[in-house]
Amino acid sequence: MDKVLFGDNQFFAVNHLSDEKSRAQAIQFKDDAAIIRVLDQAREIGINTFMCTTHDRIASVCDYMRANPEKYKDFKIFPCMPYAHKYANAITDLGILGAVKQYIPGNIFSTFTKGGVAFLRKDFIGLMELFIDAEMKMFKGVETPVIFIQNVLVDMILGLKMYEVFKEYDSYIRKKYNAEPGYITMNLPALLDTLNSIGIENPVICSSINKIGFRMSGGKDIYEKYLTERTFRPIAMQVLAAGALRPKEAIEYLGKFPKIESVLFGASSKSHIEETKKLIEQYM
Amino acid sequence: MIRAGIIGLGKMGISHAAIVSPHPSVELVAVCDTSTIVLDAFKKFSKVNVYNDYIKMIDSENLDFVVVSTPTKLHYKMVRYALEKGIHTFCEKPFSLTTLEGEDLVKLADEKNLINQVGYHNHFIGTFRELKRLLKAGVLGDLVHFTGEAYGPVVIKEKGGTWRSDPVEGGGCLFDYSSHVINLIQQIIGLPVKASGSQLKRIYSKEVEDAVYSILTLETGLTGILSVNWSDETYRKMSTSLTILGKKGKIICDATEIKIYLKEADTKENLGKGWTIKYITDFEIPVNFYLRGEEYSAQIDNFVDCIIKKKQTEINSFREALYTDKVIELIIADSKS
Numbered sequence: 001m002d003k004v005l006f007g008d009n010q011f012f013a014v015n016h017l018s019d020e021k022s023r024a025q026a027i028q029f030k031d032d033a034a035i036i037r038v039l040d041q042a043r044e045i046g047i048n049t050f051m052c053t054t055h056d057r058i059a060s061v062c063d064y065m066r067a068n069p070e071k072y073k074d075f076k077i078f079p080c081m082p083y084a085h086k087y088a089n090a091i092t093d094l095g096i097l098g099a100v101k102q103y104i105p106g107n108i109f110s111t112f113t114k115g116g117v118a119f120l121r122k123d124f125i126g127l128m129e130l131f132i133d134a135e136m137k138m139f140k141g142v143e144t145p146v147i148f149i150q151n152v153l154v155d156m157i158l159g160l161k162m163y164e165v166f167k168e169y170d171s172y173i174r175k176k177y178n179a180e181p182g183y184i185t186m187n188l189p190a191l192l193d194t195l196n197s198i199g200i201e202n203p204v205i206c207s208s209i210n211k212i213g214f215r216m217s218g219g220k221d222i223y224e225k226y227l228t229e230r231t232f233r234p235i236a237m238q239v240l241a242a243g244a245l246r247p248k249e250a251i252e253y254l255g256k257f258p259k260i261e262s263v264l265f266g267a268s269s270k271s272h273i274e275e276t277k278k279l280i281e282q283y284m
Numbered sequence: 285m286i287r288a289g290i291i292g293l294g295k296m297g298i299s300h301a302a303i304v305s306p307h308p309s310v311e312l313v314a315v316c317d318t319s320t321i322v323l324d325a326f327k328k329f330s331k332v333n334v335y336n337d338y339i340k341m342i343d344s345e346n347l348d349f350v351v352v353s354t355p356t357k358l359h360y361k362m363v364r365y366a367l368e369k370g371i372h373t374f375c376e377k378p379f380s381l382t383t384l385e386g387e388d389l390v391k392l393a394d395e396k397n398l399i400n401q402v403g404y405h406n407h408f409i410g411t412f413r414e415l416k417r418l419l420k421a422g423v424l425g426d427l428v429h430f431t432g433e434a435y436g437p438v439v440i441k442e443k444g445g446t447w448r449s450d451p452v453e454g455g456g457c458l459f460d461y462s463s464h465v466i467n468l469i470q471q472i473i474g475l476p477v478k479a480s481g482s483q484l485k486r487i488y489s490k491e492v493e494d495a496v497y498s499i500l501t502l503e504t505g506l507t508g509i510l511s512v513n514w515s516d517e518t519y520r521k522m523s524t525s526l527t528i529l530g531k532k533g534k535i536i537c538d539a540t541e542i543k544i545y546l547k548e549a550d551t552k553e554n555l556g557k558g559w560t561i562k563y564i565t566d567f568e569i570p571v572n573f574y575l576r577g578e579e580y581s582a583q584i585d586n587f588v589d590c591i592i593k594k595k596q597t598e599i600n601s602f603r604e605a606l607y608t609d610k611v612i613e614l615i616i617a618d619s620k621s
Binding site for chain 2: 097
């Protein structure tokens, strides 16, 4: 994995600190061209991995990448699925089965040959695989060496102790996409223990890691212990603690943990991207 | 270990199950819902016992507490049954469809001395807590006016269908979004005793209101505006805020930041003249397990802690939630007059 991963929150008006800033971002990135412009700025200064949610608008970004293969020949995407709002809204609107019908391509009743819905009710893993395929469709022809499940889902499965789902996800991503499965979480220690307990070793885990312990459930101390002692491939996110930390002190802190393989961050302007990238290269 | 059960596995119920289960002092032993697909998933992947009948679950599982996260019209009979059986109860908001039902439940919980809490989770967000503290400390001086707002994209096109679109089931914006704002106003600023100029507006829904506008008078005589709209897609998700104007300044508070304007510096609070902006990172309530926001875990932590210490909750008791239901009734009555 590259040391610097470029994130997408700023494109979709996700700001954990200020609703006002998030509105400003919604205005700045109203057009897909504005997203591509910032991605290109990141690419020009040597950032070659874009880690993004499976938002509808990313599909347009992928279209553009496929249309300009030369320009993006070294460019990789780390998809993070699912885009939870999409499904939450569909379930509220259409119910669980309605949502399945809407998002699984083709006719669900023919996809499941053995008796349609009745079969679907028992074959959750088959259903999960269909959803993964539906989400991955937009990345066809784009290099996706690591594929993540979003924290809402990871932490829900973790909380519900439905660990077998992780196992199935892990093996399906490896088998079908020849990619490394990744996990985003707000509960790093608990997740790592769980993955190890079901035989998943050295997993790629993306979690909040910052000097003030923001969104580091269980506390900073246990995170630091895991970052020092345990075997896994950490990606640090929320490193600026939603803006509470200055970039220099934030990245300097990460430098204390050589195990951290990558830093995920998003920014809307070239100067901010450049500044953060330089700091990462300097301290890590 | 404290034995827990969840009744109702919708969005909130599943989320509660995922938060209750990893709690170090709790064992989630059973869940209950009427959806076969959801129950099948729990059967297949988890170790909890599943039920499609809450009475059976309560009768067979020897539970210490239940979480009731079903549509509002079902709260009364389910909460009542749990309380009768001596089970501590956490109920989703809004508490009851009618205050008669709510009063009965408050009385029963008191008689049985059971821990009772309602899911008004905003009180577990650090910024709103800080706002309450600052108001109590009197930083704004005499209060002049307030505005309580919530906007978000729940119903953004014409549709019908789920229980959220049925007024008899407590499905509208008044019971859903507005109850959060009313509850914040009543606990942070003061108890509303009168509603005037109330409007329940339909925008896209056929049967229920999508927006609520009302002028609330508090028992102190202070008046302010309630403005809530769940059909506003300019917001990515629900966004709740309180703005309070006093003789000494103004505070605008939401889940992520608190903006304070003071005409003169307040040395006791270390707040300068003019604007001071503080962020959630300063007030975050630490939790051991995080899902969708620390407030959801923090409220369960509080509930469990009260059970362990055998003391009533100071935040979000049935009684407080019942008061919110009373204000809802004031607004409904006023909107019809």
